[in-house]
Amino acid sequence: MPDADRRDTQEKGFLNHMADKEQRPGRSSHVGKVPEAEKKLHEAVCVLLVELCERFTFFGIVCNMILFCTAKLGYRSHQAAMVNMCFVGTSTLTPVLVGWLAEYLVGRIKLVCICMFLHFLGTALLPVVSFPFEDVHMDRRHILLALPKREQKIVFYFALLTASLGIGGIRAIVCPLSAYSLEDCGPKELLSFFNWFHWLVNLNSAVVFVSISYIQQSVARNLGFLIPFVSGLMAMITIHMVRGEMIYKPKTDSSLLTTFGVIFSALKTCCVRYRYLSTAVASWLDHAKENHGGHYTETQVEGTKSLARLFPLFTFQILYRTCIMQIPSGYYLQTMNSNLHFSGFVLPVAAMNVISIVPLLILVPILECINSWLFSSKDTGHSPTIYIVVGHLSAALSVMAAGFSEIHRKHFPQVEQTLSQELLLVSSMPCFHLAPQYILLGVAEALVTPSCSLLSFWLVPERMRGISMHFLALFNGAGCFMGALFVQTAHAGTQGNWFPHLLHEGKLERFFFFLASLMVVNTLGFWAVAHRYNNLHEDCTNEFRGSLPGEKLLKHEKAIKHYNAVLESSPILSPVEKT
Secondary structure, rough: HHHHHHHHHHHHHHHHHHHHHHHHHHHHHHHHOOOOHHHHHHHHHHHHHHHHHHOOOHHHHHHHHHHHHHOOOOOOOHHHHHHHHHHHHHHHHHHHHHHHHHHHHHOHHHHHHHHHHHHHHHHHHHHHOOOOOEEEEEEEEEEEEEEEHHHHHHHHHHHHHHHHHHHHHHHHHHOOHEEEEEEEOOOHHHHHHHHHHHHHHHHHHHHHHHHHHHHHOOOOOOHHHHHHHHHHHHHHHHHHHOOOOOOOOOOOOOOHHHHHHHHHHHHHHHHHHHHOOOOOOHHHHHHEEEHHHOOHHHHHHHHHHHHHHHHHHHHEEEEEHHOOOOOOOOOOOOHHHHHHHOEEOOOOHHHHHHHHOOOHHHHHHHHHHHHHHOOOOOOOOOOHHHHHHHHHHHHHHHHHHHHHHHHHOOOEEEEEEEOOOEEHHHHHHHHHHHHHHHHHHHHHHHHHHHHHHHEEEEEHOOOHHHHHHHHHHHHHHHHHHHHHHHHHHHHOOOOOOOOOOOOOOOHHHHHHHHHHHHHHHHHHHHHHHHHHHOOOOHHHHHHOOOOOOOHHHHHHHHHHHHHHHHHHHOOOOOOOHOO
């Protein structure tokens, strides 16, 4: 008994000592709590400002690119649509490439400076090419300063490439999703963040589509230099962040190359085993583990397995993203070939995009109320897969409505309309008749994009979240390039009938109906696999993510810390026992 008492006393002393160790840093950190909170707020404001400036310049480039390519560069309609979609796709993929370069080759600070220079160079060259100073007077003589077409195209593509590389660097290094400190958020808080984040981005784009498009298309065209000015402002904020050491440095636990390495190693080992010997494993990715003849640890393989479970979700986003890409391509051409006059005022073509943004701005507060009610019960983990299904269906209906609108548009007589100093023969149908297709796509975006971001972020281990968002970006970029491929295939396969240069001479509605039918099949396909992502309750998501040894140890550590804290503050122990 005396030995047992002594052991109990030693145990209590050890536990109290550990609790004191845990408590002491807490007291010291409490002193620096306010400055740390202020610094985090400062960082968040800077990141948000850079994000909004980057989106401002991005939408400013995209909003009237088709009009510039057709009116100034002499491109056919399908070529201009492809250029716009390829630029959006490249800007979506470059953050993945630049993020890898920052980690393994160049370094984050050096690369962010290079990307800011590229971004400013691209945005400064675009207004020079797009809005040349055609009215320059020197010594009472009129001088025409305009580049020849060939040089103009070279400078134009060089500007687009440098701007997209700069956009990639800003999104990957200055404004990554992990910079917003979302690690400790639950699904309800994450969905709320993604909803309001996309709400802010779309509010910003609405301002751009109305203001910049009007400046570029109508009056004061040289005010297009507002775009490089915003780029310069963004550069100054970024330099301030670099000097203040506010550039986010992510954890380097996992990388995109490691994930691809696990997949290729598993495929290679799997093929060899299938040919020569057969070994039963739970998943084909287990062949990449060291104990099964592979070259990767169990932690790396289990993380890749949890990511692989999201591949069906990512795959079904490709065709959805192709439908969304109709706003800056097919829908833009329809609007450009409709009557833009409204009460004696010529509307900018890109201003119609605001109609697709208004539903999102209205729906987000409503969805927030619905989500608060759905997540109110702690026993059920609501999943937003139903939002994705409804959003996909809304996108299919939008493209179908675009087909019917195109048939309706051709029934109106043609009139002359001047756009960017070019005289065009267009339908006399008011452009507002196209509003339903824009509204339906806006509803789709409000439902799908935040929900996909939530599932991609929440359903993988913490160390794999950045990689998961990179894969979502890869598949979204693939959707943009698939849209360009569809346009080229439809134009070449039908001798320009399905995607004509002059819309009244072709059958653009057939292209829309074909895309809508594919989107209906895509919606049914996702509905069939949506049950895999139906429950976001922690017990279920732990099983979905897989059990990683590192995460288990982390949980045990947290449990011990919590137990020590409880022992320290427990009223059951008497003051004598605590000493």
